[in-house]
Structure formats: structure tokens, C-alpha cells
Amino acid sequence: xxxxxxxxxxxxxxxxxxxxxxxxxxxxxxxxxxxxxxxxxxxxxxxxxxxxxxxxxxxxxxxxxxxxxxxxxxxxxxxxxxxxxxxxxxxxxxxxx
Amino acid sequence: xxxxxxxxxxxxxxxxxxxxxxxxxxxxxxxxxxxxxxxxxxxxxxxxxxxxxxxxxxxxxxxxxxxxxxxxxxxxxxxxxxxxxxxxxxxxxxxxxxxxxxxxxxxxxxxxxxxxxxxxxxxxxxxxxxxxxxxxxxxxxxxxxxxxxxxxxxxxxxxxxxxxxxxxxxxxxxxxxxxxxxxxxxxxxxxxxxxxxxxxxxxxxxxxxxxxxxxxxxxxxxxxxxxxxxxxxxxxxxxxxxxxxxxxxxxxxxxxxxxxxxxxxxxxxxxxxxxxxxxxxxxxxxxxxxxxxxxxxxxxxxxxxxxxxxxxxxxxxxxxxxxxxxxxxxxxxxxxxxxxxxxxxxxxxxxxxxxxxxxxxxxxxxxxxxxxxxxxxxxxxxxxxxxxxxxxxxxxxxxxxxxxxxxxxxxxxxxxxxxxxxxxxxxxxxxxxxxxxxxxxxxxxxxxxxxxxxxxxxxxxxxxxxxxxxxxxxxxxxxxxxxxxxxxxxxxxxxxxxxxxxxxxxxxxxxxxxxxxxxxxxxxxxxxxxxxxxxxxxxxxxxxxxxxxxxxxxxxxxxxxxxxxxxxxxxxxxxxxxxxxxxxxxxxxxxxxxxxxxxxxxxxxxxxxxxxxxxxxxxxxxxxxxxxxxxxxxxxxxxxxxxxxxxxxxxxxxxxxxxxxxxxxxxxxxxxxxxxxxxxxxxxxxxxxxxxxxxxxxxxxxxxxxxxxxxxxxxxxxxxxxxxxxxxxxxxxxxxxxxxxxxxxxxxxxxxxxxxxxxxxxxxxxxxxxxxxxxxxxxxxxxxxxxxxxxxxxxxxxxxxxxxxxxxxxxxxxxxxxxxxxxxxxxxxxxxxxxxxxxxxxxxxxxxxxxxxxxxxxxxxxxxxxxxxxxxxxxxxxxxxxx
Numbered sequence: 001x002x003x004x005x006x007x008x009x010x011x012x013x014x015x016x017x018x019x020x021x022x023x024x025x026x027x028x029x030x031x032x033x034x035x036x037x038x039x040x041x042x043x044x045x046x047x048x049x050x051x052x053x054x055x056x057x058x059x060x061x062x063x064x065x066x067x068x069x070x071x072x073x074x075x076x077x078x079x080x081x082x083x084x085x086x087x088x089x090x091x092x093x094x095x096x097x
Numbered sequence: 098x099x100x101x102x103x104x105x106x107x108x109x110x111x112x113x114x115x116x117x118x119x120x121x122x123x124x125x126x127x128x129x130x131x132x133x134x135x136x137x138x139x140x141x142x143x144x145x146x147x148x149x150x151x152x153x154x155x156x157x158x159x160x161x162x163x164x165x166x167x168x169x170x171x172x173x174x175x176x177x178x179x180x181x182x183x184x185x186x187x188x189x190x191x192x193x194x195x196x197x198x199x200x201x202x203x204x205x206x207x208x209x210x211x212x213x214x215x216x217x218x219x220x221x222x223x224x225x226x227x228x229x230x231x232x233x234x235x236x237x238x239x240x241x242x243x244x245x246x247x248x249x250x251x252x253x254x255x256x257x258x259x260x261x262x263x264x265x266x267x268x269x270x271x272x273x274x275x276x277x278x279x280x281x282x283x284x285x286x287x288x289x290x291x292x293x294x295x296x297x298x299x300x301x302x303x304x305x306x307x308x309x310x311x312x313x314x315x316x317x318x319x320x321x322x323x324x325x326x327x328x329x330x331x332x333x334x335x336x337x338x339x340x341x342x343x344x345x346x347x348x349x350x351x352x353x354x355x356x357x358x359x360x361x362x363x364x365x366x367x368x369x370x371x372x373x374x375x376x377x378x379x380x381x382x383x384x385x386x387x388x389x390x391x392x393x394x395x396x397x398x399x400x401x402x403x404x405x406x407x408x409x410x411x412x413x414x415x416x417x418x419x420x421x422x423x424x425x426x427x428x429x430x431x432x433x434x435x436x437x438x439x440x441x442x443x444x445x446x447x448x449x450x451x452x453x454x455x456x457x458x459x460x461x462x463x464x465x466x467x468x469x470x471x472x473x474x475x476x477x478x479x480x481x482x483x484x485x486x487x488x489x490x491x492x493x494x495x496x497x498x499x500x501x502x503x504x505x506x507x508x509x510x511x512x513x514x515x516x517x518x519x520x521x522x523x524x525x526x527x528x529x530x531x532x533x534x535x536x537x538x539x540x541x542x543x544x545x546x547x548x549x550x551x552x553x554x555x556x557x558x559x560x561x562x563x564x565x566x567x568x569x570x571x572x573x574x575x576x577x578x579x580x581x582x583x584x585x586x587x588x589x590x591x592x593x594x595x596x597x598x599x600x601x602x603x604x605x606x607x608x609x610x611x612x613x614x615x616x617x618x619x620x621x622x623x624x625x626x627x628x629x630x631x632x633x634x635x636x637x638x639x640x641x642x643x644x645x646x647x648x649x650x651x652x653x654x655x656x657x658x659x660x661x662x663x664x665x666x667x668x669x670x671x672x673x674x675x676x677x678x679x680x681x682x683x684x685x686x687x688x689x690x691x692x693x694x695x696x697x698x699x700x701x702x703x704x705x706x707x708x709x710x711x712x713x714x715x716x717x718x719x720x721x722x723x724x725x726x727x728x729x730x731x732x733x734x735x736x737x738x739x740x741x742x743x744x745x746x747x748x749x750x751x752x753x754x755x756x757x758x759x760x761x762x763x764x765x766x767x768x769x770x771x772x773x774x775x776x777x778x779x780x781x782x783x784x785x786x787x788x789x790x791x792x793x794x795x796x797x798x799x800x801x802x803x804x805x806x807x808x809x810x811x812x813x814x815x816x817x818x819x820x821x822x823x824x825x826x827x828x829x830x831x832x833x834x835x836x837x838x839x840x841x842x843x844x845x846x847x848x849x850x851x852x853x854x855x856x857x858x859x860x861x862x863x864x865x866x867x868x869x870x871x872x873x874x875x876x877x878x879x880x881x882x883x884x885x886x887x888x889x890x891x892x893x894x895x896x897x898x899x900x901x902x903x904x905x906x907x908x909x910x911x912x913x914x915x916x917x918x919x920x921x922x923x924x925x926x927x928x929x930x931x932x933x934x935x936x937x938x939x940x941x942x943x944x945x946x947x948x949x950x951x952x953x954x955x956x957x958x959x960x961x962x963x964x965x966x967x968x969x970x971x972x973x974x975x976x977x978x979x980x
Contacts (some may be wrong), residue, residue: 015124034148037157063117
């Protein structure tokens with residue numbers, strides 16, 4: 001979901017995604033950067049993201065990922081699901097006091 | 098075909114993945130460089146941040162998902178790579194498998210095609226020979242031949258048979274380009290072609306009309322005769338053959354496999370063919386063999402009972418043709434032709450099974466060694482996150498690759514082996530048998546090998562995978578306990594292998610000794626330079642003994658002018674292969690209860706020098722004895738010893754009881770013994786005792802044909818054509834039967850089977866020994882590797898290399914020794930079954946039982962010497978550091 005959310009911002013390549021994750025989570029997730037790629041490929045295989053080979057700003061070929069229509073739907077449903085879940089958790093936490 | 102397209106796109110995808118990940122690394126590195134790190138340090142940090150590159154790739158591949166084809170190709174590639182890393186292991190395993198598959202298939206194919214289903218006939222399983230057994234007389238076979246009216250009765254009155262065919266031999270004289278040649282023919286009832294169900298190769302078969310009275314005479318010729326007499330000329334159809342002075346038209350050629358009766362030609366005979374009024378050379382067909390095609394799902398017993406009812410009716414009309422109490426029998430056709438060679442093949446099957454055991458235990462032991470050597474690798478890969486199923490799959494593929502290679506080589510071996518066997522002239526196998534590859538057997542052998550390989554290939558893998566990874570990683574590398582049990586299993590396998598090859602060696606050793614006993618066999622005469630030919634006189638000529646004697650003398654005077662010829666004789670038997678015999682003799686003053694079995698021969702005066710018999714007492718037969726048909730006899734030393742108690746034999750009277758049963762021999766005739774000659778041993782393994790022998794003038798015999806023996810110092814087969822020519826010059830109507838030399842006869846009837854046994858058992862033993870040695874070598878090499886540490890410590894503590902050598906060899910000796918003991922013990926219990934296959938050698942032949950273990954011990958120790966030598970070269974420091 002995290003990755004989908006980042007990719008939703010527009011065509012972006014793998015390295016940039018990993019930088020974004022680190023940046024956003026403020027190094028909260030201590031994962032090897034490499035493990036991002038299997039996840040990306042899984043998403044691609046499921047048809048939620050698609051990829052294109054384009055030139056970067058520095059003139060190098062890189063694989064840019066962007067969200068597909070299906071991916072957007074998936075992201076929305078996951079967000080919804082997550083919100084419900086976190087609402088429920090917050091509710092339990094607040095009433096249990 | 099989406100999966101296929103994906104498969105093709107795979108290479109591109111891989112390249113893209115590579116560049117995508119490289120791009121990431123580059124970016125990260127540049128970021129570090131920008132932050133002020135050195136190029137190398139930046140690269141290192143980038144790699145650390147990224148984590149395992151290959152692992153990531155692998156996970157990406159998994160994420161993408163692989164289809165079946167990709168998985169197979171990848172596993173195959175991996176398997177091949179693993180096998181290439183151990184070419185020795187792969188080669189030995191493949192060869193062991195191939196030998197197992199190849200040999201089993203060859204032997205079982207020979208057995209199946211040679212003995213179970215050797216015939217080309219339709220429904221051969223349901224064919225049986227009709228016979229009469231004399232139940233009142235020890236259930237002896239009474240006869241298996243019938244008059245045609247009997248066969249017609251069987252054919253028309255039965256309820257259980259589809260059809261009955263009758264056939265018999267017809268030895269006709271074939272006049273061709275002025276030379277008379279005897280041919281072996283066969284006459285068949287008109288239903289024969291449909292009955293046997295074998296269509297002719299060329300032309301047409303015989304039918305009802307050919308057998309009718311007044312039909313133009315026709316014959317079918319056999320493939321062998323077509324080849325030898327007509328050189329496979331397709332224009333043979335319509336040719337006239339002069340048989341017994343009558344012209345027969347050749348209407349067809351039978352295929353190669355049709356060899357009924359071993360005949361040169363086949364002629365039709367009508368069902369109503371009358372019984373010949375008197376015995377005549379031209380039409381000797383009185384009795385016929387009868388073969389029945391039993392209806393499907395009818396047992397032999399039911400068919401026999403059915404025939405019994407018919408035969409009971411026939412018996413009432415012809416009392417003398419049937420025993421008082423008898424039983425009709427239907428015997429399967431293939432059972433009729435089986436002889437002692439079947440036992441050879443059964444033994445050979447046993448030997449091959451032993452071989453198969455050795456080779457499969459070798460494969461098992463190899464795989465075990467291989468996998469324990471790889472246990473560390475497997476554990477490492479499991480630790481690095483390789484999936485268990487994936488590991489198993491890869492090991493499976495590797496074993497499969499091995500098995501497939503072995504199977505392919507095995508099939509090739511089986512095919513080539515059978516081609517070789519086909520070249521061997523019929524070793525007791527019916528001539529009609531076709532030694533083709535038996536596909537079900539091959540399939541079975543292949544399946545068995547596949548399963549063996551997979552089982553042994555996979556079980557260590559499962560074990561290795563299942564084991565706790567940590568202990569596994571720890572234990573491997575030293576002389577660990579975990580691997581000790583593996584060594585024990587392998588040691589057990591090797592002891593088994595040595596024992597089995599010991600057994601095979603003993604078998605082969607006995608066969609070798611037996612073969613040499615046969616070839617060294619001294620019959621008491623020279624077996625070289627002797628030629629025999631049967632002389633057949635035409636009907637109604639040469640009726641008087643004087644004429645026949647004059648003829649032989651004319652032949653002798655001419656043949657003795659040929660270079661090399663030293664003697665010629667008239668005789669009936671062919672010493673030392675055999676000859677006529679009588680069950681009993683009568684000697685006045687020597688009453689006896691038992692039968693006095695005696696061989697005899699009807700000879701002329703030239704017989705003794707021709708054969709090379711030495712006179713011991715009295716005199717030989719003189720020309721006057723022979724010319725005057727005097728009742729005198731020369732006997733062998735053994736006859737004097739056995740039946741005359743070594744008393745002076747000269748002047749004693751002797752009567753050959755079998756003469757009384759033959760119309761053309763003098764009845765109640767006593768012969769006076771005039772001389773004693775040395776004994777001749779017969780080439781017959783079943784008759785170890787010397788047979789007492791007597792020789793009387795052939796002129797006492799009123800019958801017509803005789804055979805002539807020619808002794809030459811040159812190659813006697815060169816005499817064949819001159820002899821034919823001499824006889825044709827004297828009288829073209831006299832027929833010379835196929836002349837044969839004693840050496841050829843010995844080769845064919847005496848030496849061939851021992852030679853076949855020698856070669857086949859020798860090959861089995863040799864291969865078995867080789868495989869056992871490989872197994873021994875493997876186990877010793879492996880255990881030396883495992884003990885490297887221990888040996889290093891010993892050497893560090895001051896052990897001399899020779900001590901180490903003894904230490905290792907003592908272990909080897911223990912393995913070999915227990916294997917040999919086990920093998921010898923087994924052979925003590927099993928060699929008895931070889932008895933019938935042996936010739937002049939005891940199954941407990943001391944030479945074999947001493948030399949075979951000694952040889953095995955020697956080569957076994959040699960096989961262990963290399964690993965032992967390696968053990969002495971262990972560098973103590975390296976061995977200790979190895980830990």
C-alpha cells in the first residue's frame with residue numbers, strides 16, 4: 001500500500017521509490033533497499049502498476065513505474081480498509097481507557 | 098500460447114531486471130559519492146544498503162512467477178551443471194545403470210524369444226503337439242506320429258480343437274546339373290498354410306487343389322534353400338526342380354523365420370493320401386506329426402481328454418498301434434523343443450540378476466557418497482533461503498538426468514548386444530526364433546532403474562533437507578559421527594558387492610574349467626582330419642552286398658589318390674560322437690540280471706586304421722572276414738573288463754540282442770571275439786563311464802546305406818567336393834549326403850554350448866568384478882577423506898606412512914575378506930545347481946575355489962591401494978587446519 005501510494009504520485013523509478021520510503025518513514029523501516037524490487041515486480045505481475053523505460057533527468061535509462069486503473073482501485077480499497085481498521089483500533093484504544 | 102511467448106521473452110526480461118537493479122546501485126553510489134565518500138567505499142555502502150543482489154533477483158523472478166517450462170529448463174541447466182562438476186561420478190553411475198538395463202534386457206529378450214515364444218506361427222501359444230504316453234510302462238512317450246487316417250479322426254471328431262495339421266519329413270534326391278543331392282523336405286496337409294498362418298515371402302502358398310490327385314506337382318522352398326541354391330533370385334518362381342526324378346514347380350518362397358521341420362522345401366499331401374503299400378524311398382510317408390491348435394480358453398487337460406476319447410475308438414481298430422494303457426497328451430509346442438540349454442539360460446538370468454544387484458547397489462552407494470559429499474552445499478543453500486521443494490526438485494532433476502542417460506545408453510547396449518547374439522548360430526535355440534528386442538522387458542528394466550536412481554537420489558536429499566540445518570553445517574567437514582552411519586551403509590553395500598562378484602567369479606571359473614576340460618578331452622583317437630559322408634543307394638539297385646562292397650572299394654581306390662588321404666573306412670557311427678548301441682548282449686557262460694549296455698558298429702577292415710584304434714590282443718577284422726560276412730567281432734578293452742571279468746576274450750561268443758529286432762540284421766547270431774582294441778570315450782557329459790564297444794563286419798547287415806569315413810592329413814573339408822565328384826563319376830544315381838568333418842561336428846555339438854557359457858558367464862563375472870571394484874574404490878576413497886583429520890593427528894603424533902598404509906589397507910582387507918567369505922559361503926550352497934552344465938569338473942573344483950578368491954583379493958587390494966596411498970600423503974598440518 002505504501003508503494004502504491006508513492007507510485008500514485010506519478011511515474012517514478014525504483015531508486016526514487018526507495019528514497020521516498022526512507023524519507024517519509026524517517027528511517028523507521030530498516031529494510032534492505034533490494035527487497036523493494038520483488039515487491040514492485042509482484043505489483044507489476046498483478047497488474048496494479050505498469051512500467052516504462054524512460055530517460056531520467058541525468059540522461060540515463062531507468063524503469064519508471066506508474067499506477068494502472070486497477071492499481072488505483074486497489075489503492076483506494078486498501079486505503080478504505082486501512083482507515084476502517086485504524087478507526088476501529090483508535091476506537092478500541094480510546095474506549096478501553 | 099501465452100506461456101510460450103513469455104518463455105521466449107524471458108532473456109529480455111532478465112536483462113532488464115539486471116539493468117534496473119544496476120541503475121539503483123549506481124544511483125545510490127552516486128548519492129554517497131556526492132556525500133563525500135570515495136568511489137570504492139560508496140560502492141561498498143551501496144551494496145550493503147541494497148542487500149543480496151542475487152537473492153533479490155531470485156525473489157523478483159519468483160514475484161514474476163515462472164511457468165513450468167522455465168522451471169524445467171532452469172532445473173535441467175542446474176542439474177547438468179552439477180553433473181559436469183563430477184564427471185567421474187556421473188560416468189560411473191550412467192555406465193552402471195546402462196550395464197544393468199542392457200544386460201537384463203538382452204538376456205530376458207533371448208529367453209523370451211528363444212524359449213517362451215520362439216515361433217513365427219499364428220497363435221503359437223495355443224499350438225500343441227499330440228502325443229501318446231504309455232501309462233502301463235512308466236509313462237514313457239509311446240509315439241508322437243500318426244497315420245493320416247488317425248489325424249483325420251482327431252481333426253473331425255474333436256470338440257476342443259480349432260484345427261489339426263499333419264506333416265512329416267521327406268528326404269528326396271534333388272538332381273541338379275548332373276549331381277544328385279539329398280534334400281530334407283517336408284510334406285504338409287492342405288490346411289497347413291492357414292494353420293501356421295505365415296504368408297509366403299514370394300509367390301503363393303499351398304492350397305487344397307495342389308494336393309488333389311492329378312494336380313501338377315508343386316513345392317514351396319525355404320528361405321535358407323532359396324539363398325543357398327538360388328542365390329535369392331526372385332525369378333525362382335516357376336522353376337522346375339527334379340526331386341526323386343519327378344519335376345516339381347516352385348510356386349513360392351517362405352520367409353526367413355519359417356523353418357518348420359528344418360526343411361529345404363515343402364510339398365502338399367492330400368488328406369486321403371493312402372498308406373504306402375510297402376516301404377519305398379520315393380514315398381516314405383507313413384507316419385505324420387500332428388500339431389493341434391487348441392480353441393481359446395480350453396486347457397491342455399481338456400484337450401487331452403477330448404483326444405483320449407477319439408483315440409480309444411481308434412485303438413479298437415488297431416490294437417498293435419496303441420499300448421494297452423495309454424493317455425493322450427497335448428504338449429505346448431515350445432516345451433517340445435526346449436533342451437538343457439534352457440537351464441543354461443536360467444542360470445544366466447540368475448547371473449544377470451546378480452549383476453543387476455551389484456550395479457544398482459553401486460549406483461546407490463555412489464549416490465549416497467555423492468550426496469553426503471554435497472550435504473554441506475545443500476545445507477548451505479537451505480540456510481541461504483532456498484526453498485525445500487526447490488532443493489528437492491533440483492536433486493530430483495539431477496537424479497533423473499543420470500537415470501535418463503543411463504537408460505539411453507542401456508537401450509543402446511541392449512540393441513547392440515542383441516545384434517551380436519543374432520550373429521551367433523543357433524545355440525540350442527530353435528532356428529525360427531527371432532532375437533528381437535523385447536520391448537516390455539526393456540520398459541521394465543528402464544522403469545526399475547529409474548525408480549532405483551530416484552529413490553537413492555532423493556532419499557539422502559530428503560534426509561539432508563530435513564535435518565536441522567545448524568547441526569548439519571557443524572558436523573560436516575570433520576570425521577563426524579553423522580557420516581559414520583553413511584560409511585557403514587556403504588561398507589555393507591560393498592561387502593554385498595564383493596560377495597556377489599565372488600559368486601559370479603566362481604560360476605565363471607567353473608565354466609572356464611569346464612570349457613578347457615571339453616577342449617582338452619582326449620577320446621582316445623585323433624579328432625583331426627576325419628570326414629564322414631552318408632552314401633545312399635538308389636532304389637532297386639545295389640541290392641547285393643557284393644555290389645555295395647565293390648562300390649566302396651572303387652571309391653576308396655580313387656579317393657586314396659587324393660593328396661593327404663591316408664585311410665578310408667565304411668561304418669555307421671561317427672566316432673567318438675556316437676553310434677549304434679544295443680541295450681543288452683548275451684555271452685554264453687556269463688548270465689547277468691542287469692542290462693549290459695554296449696555300443697557297436699558295423700565296419701570294414703579299413704575302420705581300425707582310419708579311426709586310429711590300437712590292437713591290444715588277437716587280431717583285427719581281415720578283408721576276408723568282411724568279404725565273407727563272417728560272424729566275428731573285435732571288442733574294446735572295457736567290454737572285456739566289464740562283462741568278461743578280464744578273462745581271455747579270444748574265442749568267446751557274443752550276441753547283440755538288438756539284432757533280433759532288426760529285419761535286416763542276422764537274428765540269433767553269435768559272433769566270435771577275435772581281437773581286443775583300446776577304448777574310445779564319447780563326447781557326452783552325461784555319460785562319464787566308458788561304454789563297452791564291439792565292431793563286426795558291416796557285410797552282415799542286409800540294409801542298404803552306409804557312411805564312409807575318410808582320414809586325411811590335410812584339411813578334410815577340402816575333400817567334400819572331390820568325394821562328390823568321385824561318386825558322381827562312378828554312378829550319378831548314388832547320393833552323397835552332406836559330408837561333415839569331425840572338427841565341425843565337435844564345434845557345433847560339443848564345444849558351442851560350453852563356449853557360449855564361458856563367454857556369457859565370463860562377461861557377467863568380469864563386469865560384476867569391475868563394478869564391485871569401483872564400489873570398493875569409492876568407499877575407500879570416501880572413508881579416507883572422512884578420516885583425513887584422524888590420519889593427520891596420527892601422523893602428527895609420529896605415525897610412519899607405512900603404518901598409515903597398513904591401517905587403511907587393514908580396513909579394506911576386512912571389507913574384501915568378509916565379502917569373499919560371504920560369497921564363498923553362498924557358492925557352497927548354490928554351485929550344485931551348476932552340475933548339469935559342467936563337463937569333467939566337480940562343482941567344488943578346488944582350483945576354482947582357491948584361485949577365484951585369490952584373484953578377487955588381489956585386485957580388490959589394488960583398488961584400495963590408491964586411496965591408501967593418498968592417505969599416507971596427508972599433510973598433518975593441513976589435516977588439522979581443515980577442521
